[in-house]
Amino acid sequence: MPTFDYSNPVKFHFGLGRHKQVGDIAHPYGKKALLVASDSSKPTGQLQAVQQSLTEAGVAFVVYDRFMQNPLSTLVAEGAQVAADEGCDLVIGLGGGSAMDMAKGIAFSAVNEGSIWDYVFGRKVGTRALPIILIPTTAGTGSEANRTAVFTNPETNDKKGLVNPLIYPKAAIIDPELMLTLPKRVIAGPGADVLFHALESFISKNATPFSEMLSLRAIELIAQNLPLVYDDVTNVAAWENVTLASSLAGMAIDCAGTTLPHALQHPMGGLLDVVHAEGIAAIYKPFMEYTWPAAPEKFAAIAKAMGVDTRDMSQEQAAESSVAAVHQFLTGINMVPTLTQLGVREEHFDWLINNVLTTMKFVLSNNPRVPDGEKIREIYQGCL
Amino acid sequence: MPTFDYSNPVKFHFGLGRHKQVGDIAHPYGKKALLVASDSSKPTGQLQAVQQSLTEAGVAFVVYDRFMQNPLSTLVAEGAQVAADEGCDLVIGLGGGSAMDMAKGIAFSAVNEGSIWDYVFGRKVGTRALPIILIPTTAGTGSEANRTAVFTNPETNDKKGLVNPLIYPKAAIIDPELMLTLPKRVIAGPGADVLFHALESFISKNATPFSEMLSLRAIELIAQNLPLVYDDVTNVAAWENVTLASSLAGMAIDCAGTTLPHALQHPMGGLLDVVHAEGIAAIYKPFMEYTWPAAPEKFAAIAKAMGVDTRDMSQEQAAESSVAAVHQFLTGINMVPTLTQLGVREEHFDWLINNVLTTMKFVLSNNPRVPDGEKIREIYQGCL
Numbered sequence: 001m002p003t004f005d006y007s008n009p010v011k012f013h014f015g016l017g018r019h020k021q022v023g024d025i026a027h028p029y030g031k032k033a034l035l036v037a038s039d040s041s042k043p044t045g046q047l048q049a050v051q052q053s054l055t056e057a058g059v060a061f062v063v064y065d066r067f068m069q070n071p072l073s074t075l076v077a078e079g080a081q082v083a084a085d086e087g088c089d090l091v092i093g094l095g096g097g098s099a100m101d102m103a104k105g106i107a108f109s110a111v112n113e114g115s116i117w118d119y120v121f122g123r124k125v126g127t128r129a130l131p132i133i134l135i136p137t138t139a140g141t142g143s144e145a146n147r148t149a150v151f152t153n154p155e156t157n158d159k160k161g162l163v164n165p166l167i168y169p170k171a172a173i174i175d176p177e178l179m180l181t182l183p184k185r186v187i188a189g190p191g192a193d194v195l196f197h198a199l200e201s202f203i204s205k206n207a208t209p210f211s212e213m214l215s216l217r218a219i220e221l222i223a224q225n226l227p228l229v230y231d232d233v234t235n236v237a238a239w240e241n242v243t244l245a246s247s248l249a250g251m252a253i254d255c256a257g258t259t260l261p262h263a264l265q266h267p268m269g270g271l272l273d274v275v276h277a278e279g280i281a282a283i284y285k286p287f288m289e290y291t292w293p294a295a296p297e298k299f300a301a302i303a304k305a306m307g308v309d310t311r312d313m314s315q316e317q318a319a320e321s322s323v324a325a326v327h328q329f330l331t332g333i334n335m336v337p338t339l340t341q342l343g344v345r346e347e348h349f350d351w352l353i354n355n356v357l358t359t360m361k362f363v364l365s366n367n368p369r370v371p372d373g374e375k376i377r378e379i380y381q382g383c384l
Numbered sequence: 385m386p387t388f389d390y391s392n393p394v395k396f397h398f399g400l401g402r403h404k405q406v407g408d409i410a411h412p413y414g415k416k417a418l419l420v421a422s423d424s425s426k427p428t429g430q431l432q433a434v435q436q437s438l439t440e441a442g443v444a445f446v447v448y449d450r451f452m453q454n455p456l457s458t459l460v461a462e463g464a465q466v467a468a469d470e471g472c473d474l475v476i477g478l479g480g481g482s483a484m485d486m487a488k489g490i491a492f493s494a495v496n497e498g499s500i501w502d503y504v505f506g507r508k509v510g511t512r513a514l515p516i517i518l519i520p521t522t523a524g525t526g527s528e529a530n531r532t533a534v535f536t537n538p539e540t541n542d543k544k545g546l547v548n549p550l551i552y553p554k555a556a557i558i559d560p561e562l563m564l565t566l567p568k569r570v571i572a573g574p575g576a577d578v579l580f581h582a583l584e585s586f587i588s589k590n591a592t593p594f595s596e597m598l599s600l601r602a603i604e605l606i607a608q609n610l611p612l613v614y615d616d617v618t619n620v621a622a623w624e625n626v627t628l629a630s631s632l633a634g635m636a637i638d639c640a641g642t643t644l645p646h647a648l649q650h651p652m653g654g655l656l657d658v659v660h661a662e663g664i665a666a667i668y669k670p671f672m673e674y675t676w677p678a679a680p681e682k683f684a685a686i687a688k689a690m691g692v693d694t695r696d697m698s699q700e701q702a703a704e705s706s707v708a709a710v711h712q713f714l715t716g717i718n719m720v721p722t723l724t725q726l727g728v729r730e731e732h733f734d735w736l737i738n739n740v741l742t743t744m745k746f747v748l749s750n751n752p753r754v755p756d757g758e759k760i761r762e763i764y765q766g767c768l
Contacts, residue, residue, distance in 0.1 A: 001398075001399070001621065001624040001625075002399065003397075003398060003399025003400065003401075003402060004398050004399060005395065005396060005397050005398070006395075006396040006398070007393070007394065007395040007396060008392070009391070009393050010391065011389065011390075011391040012389060012390040012391060012594075013387075013389050014385075014387060014388050014389070014390070014592075014593075014594075015385070015386065015387025015388060016387065017387075018387060208398075209398075209624075209625075209628055210396075210398075210628075213597065213598075213601045213632075214597075217597045237385065240385040240593075241385075241593075244593055244594075248597075
């Protein structure tokens with residue numbers, strides 16, 4: 001066992017109806033919040049409930065709702081300006097991964113000078129951030145559980161994460177009630193992402209005995225429960241497990257990072273605005289086929305956690321069976337797109353591969369088996 | 385699933401040789417440390433290595449080494465006075481559970497007026513504590529991972545824990561190297577305590593989905609690895625797993641507490657200075673026999689985590705099999721004492737039972753099945 005560190009300062013509040021406690025939870029951290037809210041939080045009444053709770057607790061707020069599916073760094077800068085102009089001393093994010101990452105970026109940019117990309121690429125070091133409280137309305141990116149926020153640069157099309165302990169949320173409110181009206185596509189995509197985070201953090205070269213525990217438990221919970229909520233969005237008990245899995249996986253990637261699929265997807269998100277989970281799902285099968293022989297013990301454990309009865313299998317058989325198990329899971333939630341369906345064409349490959357090998361080099365190197373440019377082209381090609 | 389919260393702010397540093405990094409780890413937190421060191425840290429060279437690391441990092445220190453197997457609140461007060469007189473702004477604990485709990489108590493008492501018992505019993509609320517860094521030399525109490533410190537009042541014989549977020553360590557250094565010379569009795573006792581913490585937190589009425597994950601993983605690791613280090617104290621790989629299990633179990637009791645065995649042991653420790661793990665071990669079998677029918681699904685999971693092949697068993701059979709599995713585990717490390725061997729006699733029962741039902745009432749109520757005074761007497765009686 002190599003040496004490793006573990007810490008996670010987030011205060012987690014899990015459970016049905018907890019979003020209505022946001023006022024009391026936020027109160028110790030600030031007097032006036034920039035409330036970064038997704039569009040979907042409006043018709044569902046979620047935004048209104050959060051506003052009411054803040055008002056009751058005496059926390060003032062300004063709503064900021066300008067962002068896209070892949071959060072743009074330009075809008076982070078704009079939001080930070082609003083926070084400064086309005087005198088906000090706290091940022092609350094209510095929504096999916098985009099809203100939460102936007103909230104993290106704004107909380108950071110509001111008190112650190114210059115372009116956020118200087119901090120993303122390590123050219124500058126931040127000093128502090130406004131306190132952050134996150135309330136996911138999808139399950140999810142797990143952003144509520146860690147110190148990462150991913151942004152897209154509209155000038156360069158780079159899509160990359162700020163990874164900084166300053167943007168750990170002070171508190172995360174994980175409330176299954178917020179999931180009970182999600183459309184199937186927003187169950188499937190974020191839900192698949194939970195599996196991707198859990199699986200990739202588990203096989204990552206940076207995995208630790210602690211993160212492996214988090215990852216495996218997330219795999220078990222998501223494999224058992226995502227199909228249930230996909231079939232019946234009102235299944236509260238299953239949502240409790242899915243939302244917990246999302247946060248566990250978010251904690252796990254905080255320790256161990258992600259691997260090849262995220263490295264190959266980010267450039268697609270940056271260049272073509274491909275939906276995160278769909279881009280990853282499109283390349284998952286060839287990724288697993290390529291990778292399992294380099295870590296058969298890990299993939300055997302994944303198969304078991306996915307519910308495969310591996311008792312009478314050799315380690316290699318069990319490892320290989322994980323590929324079909326994951327494919328079956330993704331098929332069951334209608335998450336097996338082709339790259340062609342997502343708008344990726346052969347003419348994009350050169351740019352994508354170059355971006356993988358530069359911007360996403362570190363994430364790629366976490367994979368137990370690291371492909372060169374030719375192999376990456378082959379993987380993209382096979383997924384068209 | 386009920387609502388639940390989870391947080392743990394400790395920065396964990398796991399791995400071989402990490403205790404030599406204490407200087408760099410302590411440096412951000414203070415200029416002068418009260419170094420609370422167990423006797424065993426001296427002949428092993430551990431104290432010297434810690435002192436050298438602190439000196440190299442420019443952290444001054446004063447050694448405090450006055451404590452007993454069950455830390456006395458009078459010595460906590462004395463240590464706090466030394467810390468104040470010497471101008472210490474940091475407390476480092478190096479040793480087993482006693483040294484760590486002593487360090488926590490001193491860090492708290494140094495900056496909160498009056499008797500620590502006022503805070504233990506909730507009559508006063510503390511405002512802050514000196515920063516704490518803990519380095520366990522046994523595995524163990526898990527005290528490095530949580531906000532509890534247990535003290536004995538030499539006037540009343542009460543033995544009870546201060547549970548306060550102010551005494552979470554800032555950092556914990558969990559170094560298997562410190563375990564490589566432990567005598568068998570100090571492998572068995574603290575090692576058994578890891579199982580007790582993991583098992584009791586798992587069945588506790590306050591268990592959460594998060595703490596259950598920690599507890600079960602700790603059970604798996606300790607069941608597999610404690611017998612290995614008991615047989616061969618130099619088995620580094622097994623120690624890595626045992627020390628990790630100790631911290632996981634320490635995190636789990638921070639969420640869920642302990643149950644009946646701890647409630648029945650604390651009075652024995654307070655009145656008769658019975659060694660913590662031995663007192664618990666003496667009553668474990670009747671505790672499990674009494675309790676499993678109230679939570680068969682939990683005890684079935686325990687059996688599986690202990691390594692029992694439960695595939696062809698009913699839930700009840702699996703649950704009942706956990707009793708023999710734990711008994712076998714304790715027998716293998718020579719931890720099946722009788723109460724008579726520990727100095728407990730029938731004449732002590734009235735005082736013990738009264739103390740259980742008053743001082744330890746809350747811990748007792750965590751048990752899935754809560755005994756009355758007559759039943760407690762029966763349990764004690766059966767363990768003589």
